[in-house]
Amino acid sequence: MPLLDRNGHREDRWTRSEGAAIGNIPAALVPWEVLVEALDTQEPEQVIGVLIPNNISFAELAPFLPRLALVAIAFPAYGDGRGFSLARQIRRAGFAGEIRASGPLIADQFAYALSCGFDTIELPEASAARQPVPQWLNAKDSFSATYQRGYGESGRNVLDQRRAARAAALNAAE
Amino acid sequence: MAAQAKRVPLPAILLANDLLDGDVVFASADAAGPLAWTRDPALALVANDDAAAEQLEGFAAAELRGNKVVDAYLVDIAIESGSPVPRHFRERFKTLGPSNRPDLGKQAGEGIASAPKG
């Protein structure tokens, strides 16, 4: 399925495995249900990712994070925003691997997804066909700054920009 | 058969809202011409049988796909004074306009070429 990151189209190095038998797949993306089993067979050079449904709690996932290189969160529909909060919780726990949104998202959600900690978006073919990559890149930069502190790149929020403007005004006055 | 089970009783007309303008529009046809949209409910094509209803449904699907209209569906009607009138009060309002503002909407002739202005 087509994959995007903040720079546009991206080759997917991950191979989906429907069951726990991941053999010697170098980067294996396994369903949540078989994660424990797959981790049991993990080879030293092998990396494992998991595709989780968006209704599991962060607490269920947390113990596995140190052994994962990818967490893909399913978006059953683009209007189902649970994945945004899950990604936030995963990032807050210090997870440094890839977080992927998997489902029929729309370009207008790209900036939100990146701000909440997602790195990549994996789209169904039909969504990708209707919304080519340039639309995603364009939508990503719809707002040059947003109002919430602590989401996305620091300095790209209005509260920090106002703080900086205040500091600059103070300096200028001195 | 499933589609027929859900279809409203006949006779029926097809109405929708124009995607760009939002106005209520009705599927209409000249004698043997292709279907087109009109803003005048009196000109709505009345489907009296399954074949005619299927033609309206096909037109609705194509026009939805073609991004011409939204919210297209069949409405069961009765013929009153020679014109189709929806049986349900909700749909009747769509052919008229707000009941508290007789000066606005189709009841005031808006978008209807044949209607007297003013």
Added chain:
Amino acid sequence: MYRYDEFDERFVRERVAQFTDQVARRLDGSLTEDEFKPLRLKNGVYLQLHAYMLRIAVPYGTLNSRQLRQLALIGERYDRGYGHFTTRQNLQFNWPKLRDVPAILGLLADVEMHCIQTSGNCIRNVTADHFAGVAQDEIEDPRPTAELIRQWSSAHPEFSYLPRKFKIAVTGAEADRAVIKAHDIGLRLRRHPDTHETCYEISVGGGLGRTPMIGKVVRDYLPKKDLLAYLEAIMRVYNLEGRRDNKYKARVKILVHEIGAEEFTRRVEAEFALLDGPSINADPEEAARIAAYFAPPRYETLPAVSNTLEAAKAANPAFARWVEVNTAPHKVPGYAALTISLKPIGQAPGDATSEQMRLVADLAERYSFDELRVTHAQNLVLPHVRQRDLFAIWHQLGEAGLASANVGLVTDIISCPGLDYCALATARSIPIAQAIQSRFADEARQREIGPLGIKISGCINACGHHHVGHIGILGLEKRGIESYQITLGGDDTENAAIGEILGPGLAAEEVPDAIERIVSVYLAARSEGESFIDNVRRIGLAPFKAAFQETARAAA
């Protein structure tokens, strides 16, 4: 009032460009209707029965004259010369074309306005006490809080795809004029008894609709500086755990109800404890920056009682009655907060023509420090009027048909647009309001009856707040005709209560008789000075039910 800085200006302009692009992508097929619909809703564009509808945010109900004039202009240029003020202090236009919406948004941005999040499953326009900053019973002005939340909730990356809509209301007064207990989150500014610091009392899980609920207090005293982090905690718990399997069970009130207020509070507090407040909250300097915009205007020093006003009242009884009914005490001597009724007998409640908007804008500019308010009761307020100017204002309003002396009385009916406009409605609301108004048109009789709130919704979604009306009317469809269910005993104040159903549904033409009978029971049973709602509370529903059943029998 608040003014945009460069960042706010840029944000709103970028939002206009974004929506313009979204429309273009809808038209070229990049977005399906299913994908586009939530996007247009988040920008206030609905598809109604006859046309699109555009809902414009009036943040916490505050407007200046320039903004109201712009709304008047938009009404004339792109609509049918009138707009409808809503129970969420917003303004709706009923006939815009989708093709014109980008241009309208541009005109709004020119006067620091927008349609952001006036619909959709996101945090909606924040509402507040319409007497904010002027009420005598106010502890602190709620508007700086409301503005802070407006900004924080705009295009929130995490909370823009919630299970369902989310409404926040703020009050800073003793009396609740913002219906905070019927909101997903209700905030009340109050002083801590020990520290005397101003804090927030936070209620969650109020809401009307299919399952009406009164909000539960989850925090008695939250320090002001912690607000955004605490809101983030509430929203995260809701976003993750609110039900998404059934849209009628998706509001936060159902989550609070199902797991219990105590457990909900525990989860919110646990999340809040994990948050690093300073990295989320607004700086004290930012809070002060916003608050400075709401500093009191430069009032004159005036005597508490205006001789000019008193003389005019003595000479003109109709004017005296209007003053008595439509003005509220102001915290500054010699001033009054004036409510302009948008409920003239026989008009659609909350509708105003472009001409009327311009007149009110002129009056605000001349007599009220250029400020006006929209109330959740669908009226307008000039918040700072010198008492001695009231007579001149009354004259000008009278010429425009806006001098009805009925604020808070039986004809000051709250009504949603109902099936005359709304695609969701199951029955009409406006004609019911008009029929009741006509029945009770006599002003002396209205005053004799006293404060009585009738609220009408044309469907179970309850935009007309019928559950919290002293008398509530809900329009439904029964066997192919419109049918109206009457509730009694609702209350939208600090004593919030959900009304109870009196009996079987009535046909439209029976409703005025039913109201008449309910009112008669009250008039016969009330004690000296007892208001309608107090009387209902004291004598209970039984006598009203009995009278109501007579209406039902008479009709049968």
